Amino acid sequence: MEPADFYAIGGVSFTALRRELGWLVAELEAAAPPNPSGLGERERRVWLMLAVQMYCFAEA
Numbered sequence: 001m002e003p004a005d006f007y008a009i010g011g012v013s014f015t016a017l018r019r020e021l022g023w024l025v026a027e028l029e030a031a032a033p034p035n036p037s038g039l040g041e042r043e044r045r046v047w048l049m050l051a052v053q054m055y056c057f058a059e060a
Contacts, residue, residue, distance in 0.1 A: 036048075
Protein backbone atom coordinates (compact mmCIF):
# COMPACT_ATOMS: atom_id res chain seq x y z
CA MET A 1 0.00 0.00 0.00
CA GLU A 2 1.31 3.42 -0.89
CA PRO A 3 1.28 6.12 1.82
CA ALA A 4 -1.14 8.26 -0.19
CA ASP A 5 -3.59 5.32 -0.39
CA PHE A 6 -3.42 4.79 3.35
CA TYR A 7 -3.99 8.44 4.25
CA ALA A 8 -6.87 8.69 1.76
CA ILE A 9 -8.91 6.38 4.02
CA GLY A 10 -10.99 8.57 6.33
CA GLY A 11 -10.51 8.23 10.07
CA VAL A 12 -7.34 6.19 9.83
CA SER A 13 -4.00 7.23 11.25
CA PHE A 14 -0.49 5.81 11.31
CA THR A 15 -0.93 5.17 15.03
CA ALA A 16 -4.10 3.16 14.35
CA LEU A 17 -2.22 1.09 11.77
CA ARG A 18 0.64 0.42 14.20
CA ARG A 19 -1.85 -0.59 16.90
CA GLU A 20 -3.68 -2.91 14.46
CA LEU A 21 -0.42 -4.60 13.47
CA GLY A 22 0.58 -5.06 17.11
CA TRP A 23 3.51 -2.68 16.83
CA LEU A 24 2.07 -0.35 19.46
CA VAL A 25 0.95 -1.58 22.84
CA ALA A 26 -1.86 -0.01 24.86
CA GLU A 27 -0.80 2.62 27.39
CA LEU A 28 -1.48 0.30 30.37
CA GLU A 29 0.73 -2.39 28.78
CA ALA A 30 3.66 -0.08 27.99
CA ALA A 31 6.95 -0.83 29.71
CA ALA A 32 8.60 1.70 31.95
CA PRO A 33 11.12 3.95 30.21
CA PRO A 34 14.70 2.71 30.34
CA ASN A 35 16.98 3.84 33.12
CA PRO A 36 19.68 5.93 31.36
CA SER A 37 22.30 4.94 33.94
CA GLY A 38 21.89 1.29 32.88
CA LEU A 39 22.44 2.01 29.18
CA GLY A 40 25.65 1.63 27.23
CA GLU A 41 27.61 4.66 26.07
CA ARG A 42 25.99 4.84 22.62
CA GLU A 43 22.45 4.26 23.92
CA ARG A 44 22.96 6.87 26.64
CA ARG A 45 24.07 9.45 24.05
CA VAL A 46 21.05 8.68 21.84
CA TRP A 47 18.77 8.99 24.89
CA LEU A 48 20.33 12.36 25.74
CA MET A 49 19.94 13.62 22.14
CA LEU A 50 16.27 12.63 22.17
CA ALA A 51 15.67 14.37 25.50
CA VAL A 52 17.37 17.57 24.31
CA GLN A 53 15.43 17.59 21.03
CA MET A 54 12.13 17.11 22.84
CA TYR A 55 12.90 19.82 25.39
CA CYS A 56 14.11 22.32 22.77
CA PHE A 57 11.10 21.61 20.55
CA ALA A 58 8.73 22.17 23.48
CA GLU A 59 10.39 25.49 24.24
CA ALA A 60 10.09 26.72 20.64
